[in-house]
Amino acid sequence: MAISEAEQPESPYSGTPYIPVYVMLPLGTISMDNKLAEPENLRKELETLKSVGTDGVMVDCWWGIVEGTSPLVYDWSAYRQLFTMIRDTTLKLQVVMSFHQCGGNVGDDVFIPLPKWVLNVGRENPDIFFTNRGGVRNPESLSFGIDDEPVLEGRTALEVYYDFMQSFRKELQEFLEDGTITEIEVGLGPCGELRYPSYPETQGWKYPGTGEFQCWDKYLLKSLKNAADMRGHPEWGVGPSDAGHYNCMPDESDFFRGGYKTSYGDFFLTWYSESLIEHGDNVLTVARHALGNMKLAAKVSGIHWWYKTRSHAAELAAGFYNQSSRCGYTPIAKMLATHKAAFNFTCIELRTAEQNTLFPEAQSDPESLVYQVLQAAWAVQGVEVACENALPCYKRSGYDQILAQAKPKGYTKHSLVAFTYLRLTPELLEEQNLREFTRFVHQLHGTSMPSILNEGSC
Template sequence: MYHLTFKYFSLGLFLTILNFCFAIGNKSFNVMAPLHVMHYYNSEIEEERDWAKFRNQLTECKNMGVDGVSVDVWWGYVEKENNSFSWKYYDKIFLEIKSKGLKIIPILSFHAFEPKKTSNFSSPIPKWIWTLINEESGIDISELKYNSEDLDEFGKPYTSNEFISHWANKWAMPQYAEFTKEFVSHFKSYLPFFQEINLSLGPSGELRYPSYNSHDDGKFPNRGRMQCYSKIAENNFYNWSKTNNNEFDSLSFIKCQDFKMMLESGNNIEDINLLNFFDWYNFSLLQHGRNMLKMALEIIPKNISIGFKLPGIHWRIKDPKFPRIAELTCGLINAYSKNGIKAYTNSLKTILHGLPINRINFHFTCIEQKNPNSDAEFLKSYSVPEELTYDLSEAAKSLNLKIFGENSNSMNLKYDFSWEKMNALVKNGSYFGVTILRIEDVTGENLFAKKKFKKMIKAFKN
């Protein structure tokens, strides 16, 4: 028994040292491709000069030591009609990236991209999916979307079109799986050139609710808005309360107006009904993330890593009235712990439960953000992104989960502090690499950011 115990202890120590060495010596530095190359010049059409510019950017990236390029593979763009897949654009862009000796990082983007009218390119959720699920389930289309706590003039919740509500996953999941299978089959010859395959789990490709996406009154830097006021969400709550624990049998679903009053009073921070409401809201989202990852892991070849992303909701963390409320309405954590490391460790554990952690890459945004410069700025947002990025690093490290960083705002790449912050996180925060939003922000005439990114790559690869 002693020898067996020592053997496994030695193996565990070896793996820990191996992972540490990998973290030190194998950093990856990537860039995001444009949402579509037609954005470069005339946004109404796709032109050869768009592709020529993209090729030049790829060449610059290769010369500065960039490893790979991530590309949104838009579900609504590829499968505009049910079971009819058009991969033409992705055949071309993958070939361009591969021909420059760069790795490809496809993002299976099940979320919507619906920009302002300045662009002719958009990729909403496929129209047919709403009708299909409505017919299969008998559930009204508005119920298949996330329903906000904010009500319109008719007393109906505002809805988000950015992602199918995960409470409708019984009908949506087979479609996600089918798309994933078709992607893997079509790009079988490209599999050796994929650095990883990233999975969109919610709005903007992130595992979250659309709590600050402006279809309602939720926006930065306010608390955000709950998105669970559909009948299918309410039914899920009651099922959860019955199966989770007998002591919750008497819990009631908190109606939107009651929820607003509870938060505004400021005296209900430890109310058991509110705590458990947030617990269900968080658990439900995390289970969705886990189920999506499980689906992808079963379809995608085992030698390819699967990536997922959480957003850096860095505001309202220090809110004296209700700490971390923006992260709660976003669904990232539950309300039982206000400690960032503990809260995110618990959330990541739930997502990863029973999954092969060695195949999963975790991406986290806002790594370039800095804390407010003044007390006045701080009081507007109660924001502490610098603390948050290290909390996530510690949470990931405690689970032996590889964490990668991403900037959340390309405008910040113009400033020294952003590069200092990102360098420090890679050096001291156990981040395995950085993805820059976007390729055009570190190439061409963006000389400052190009110089900084090149210097970062050189520092960690030499």
């Protein structure tokens, strides 16, 4: 898709700061049997991405594949083959340490569970997994409660994460040293995000349900009880019994109608959110030791539904104690600053008006949420901010929304350090979609762009 210089008019974003663009590779790029899937086709797709100006790609390193069969037995061979291919195309690489399950929902075409040996431990001790009030376990990721509990064949969860990342550094050091790998995003929870698995589709959650608190495994309950005892209120050492179920609306449960504002509600939400941040702090600490001075990042999910309500119920259930009187994201940014880790936020492409048209009952406001989070993160010294889109996006109006958030009018002080596009698909590489993506890349780069027609909506 060659474009002559004469076809490159000035963009309204010409001369703005250069924001590098990465594209997430398909979830199944490395197959469950630890092989590089369709290497020749992938090579062609990488060359196409490079030809339109893409800076790099993002790749999940799946714990369930690399250490899949036995503890402390790692196989990075397929990733070495993949990284070599990426380096040969001169693309850069964001790597995700993916300590979570991939897929498992209806319609998913890729399913990568946690390592078999971990699931075997979970059969004997299901409390290693997050648990809701009904006692239902979630094997998508490990409970934060076992970070320091030696329940994984004699190792704590933090030791397991450290050993995995240390093995990565040892086996793939050359790609760190030659600059192919520019960043390592450390998985901190379900979907690799710093949050609780409060809205699992595998357990029947449907948008825009508030979700459920996830603190009923014995390890988190012990932590909660200890916190309540220290406050002199041992009766507070239990999770809320009146917060409804996954698909409740906020006004259908006593807790989100007003219980969250009581002394107990504030105590519980403070403990719940601080436990989340402490987990992120713990994992990033061992990541820094394992990975050295490599640039780190952490992903924070954009829980935009019920943002317009007083309770912010969905955010609370996910672990973000965000209210009109307190910002739930500033403490996260401060924690990331101590590790010099980038704050990677999602849902930057969503438009409030469109969400309100599609789901008026959700009282969603993604634009205000994104604005709040970016401002909160930028206000913390030492934190860089990156973003991703949350849903597939191929048309101009969606890209324009991303640009409006990434490069707001009149901004001079702050900008994103990177944008990662979800995701490389056959649809993205269709001619018209690729033309729109090329235009978008040039605008994020702040350079002259190819002339692209056919406006649309995302």
